[in-house]
Amino acid sequence: MNVGLLGVGRLGASHAETLRALPDVDDLRIYDADAARAKEVAARIKARAVDTIDAALSGADAAVIVSPTDTHAPLIKRCLDAKLATFCEKPIAFSVAQTTEIVAQARRTRGRLQIGFQRRFDAGYRRAKDSLAGGRLGPVYSFVMVSCDRLPPQDAYVATSGGQFKDQLIHDFDITRWLFDDEVEEVTATGSTLGMPQYEQFQDVGTSAVLLKLRGGSLGLITGLRHNEAGYDIHVEIHAAKDTLAIGIDPRTPWRSVEPDAPALAGPAYPSFFVRFGDAYQAELAHFMRFARGDAANPCTAEDGLEALRIAEAATLSWRERRTVKVAEIA
Numbered sequence: 001m002n003v004g005l006l007g008v009g010r011l012g013a014s015h016a017e018t019l020r021a022l023p024d025v026d027d028l029r030i031y032d033a034d035a036a037r038a039k040e041v042a043a044r045i046k047a048r049a050v051d052t053i054d055a056a057l058s059g060a061d062a063a064v065i066v067s068p069t070d071t072h073a074p075l076i077k078r079c080l081d082a083k084l085a086t087f088c089e090k091p092i093a094f095s096v097a098q099t100t101e102i103v104a105q106a107r108r109t110r111g112r113l114q115i116g117f118q119r120r121f122d123a124g125y126r127r128a129k130d131s132l133a134g135g136r137l138g139p140v141y142s143f144v145m146v147s148c149d150r151l152p153p154q155d156a157y158v159a160t161s162g163g164q165f166k167d168q169l170i171h172d173f174d175i176t177r178w179l180f181d182d183e184v185e186e187v188t189a190t191g192s193t194l195g196m197p198q199y200e201q202f203q204d205v206g207t208s209a210v211l212l213k214l215r216g217g218s219l220g221l222i223t224g225l226r227h228n229e230a231g232y233d234i235h236v237e238i239h240a241a242k243d244t245l246a247i248g249i250d251p252r253t254p255w256r257s258v259e260p261d262a263p264a265l266a267g268p269a270y271p272s273f274f275v276r277f278g279d280a281y282q283a284e285l286a287h288f289m290r291f292a293r294g295d296a297a298n299p300c301t302a303e304d305g306l307e308a309l310r311i312a313e314a315a316t317l318s319w320r321e322r323r324t325v326k327v328a329e330i331a
Helices: 010-021 035-045 053-057 069-081 096-109 123-135 155-159 170-180 197-202 278-293 302-321
Strands: 002-006 027-031 062-065 085-089 113-116 140-148 184-192 207-214 219-225 233-240 244-247
Touching: 002 010, 002 053, 010 027, 010 035, 010 278, 027 035, 027 053, 053 069, 062 069, 062 278, 069 085, 069 096, 085 278, 096 302, 113 278, 113 302, 123 170, 123 233, 123 244, 140 170, 155 197, 170 184, 170 207, 170 219, 170 233, 170 302, 184 302, 207 302
Parallel strands: 002 027, 002 062, 062 085, 085 113, 140 219
Antiparallel strands: 140 233, 184 207, 207 219, 233 244
């Protein structure tokens, strides 16, 4: 298959390496607004750099979009109109209205659009979902999700990120729906700029906490941190009637127990999301190629992207208005 890759920033460059290594990718054409960067990445992996989006998509069987978020929706529309199987990193757009338009277009054109929420392909999350399937562990009473970046992103990135709830915690909102096969009914969110007072000018926070109530009655607490120099830390606790599950607790989890008899973790700590979710990203793109060929179902639809964004919008509104917000309020 011939693939057009749009955007080779940090994540896009990693996706380029993954795609080039897949046996069913015959021709990989790379476009980036920074032509020099496109050429550098292409030369490193023996792909082709092109100067225009048209050149990347002409004759392609599939498109992979890893460009800045504000370009996602226009590029998705273009790819769907061209009848290309399309993979796009989250989120589809910053606004619910624009995301809803993409959902409608995908339905109208019967377009093949997979959204990039890589945690769905992580081995630990998949084992947890299998364990919970069919209610085998009884009701899930509560869960805790922790998402910690090692170092804060550049301020210029924060200014255009859409905010911590849409940029960082949207992964947690998506995986909540997927893990528990349930919808979020209401959210109560708060946040702080402790240690990062410059975020005030962006109307954003560097540390946040979101209390979720699912329709089935489960309660969840999601916390997000932009700064955790101990290491990149993504983990989950699930408290069900018959068992307690943990995801992301392994020898590289950046913890240091102060209990005198606790064993030291082997380390080294995860330095970044590339390392923590490297296998998941590869499995995600390999599945996309099967989906593009028509050999597999869509594992993450535009509708899934919309629902995760609605929860993020509800969390943002809750933080700003200091109240509990029902997701149904986000039309």
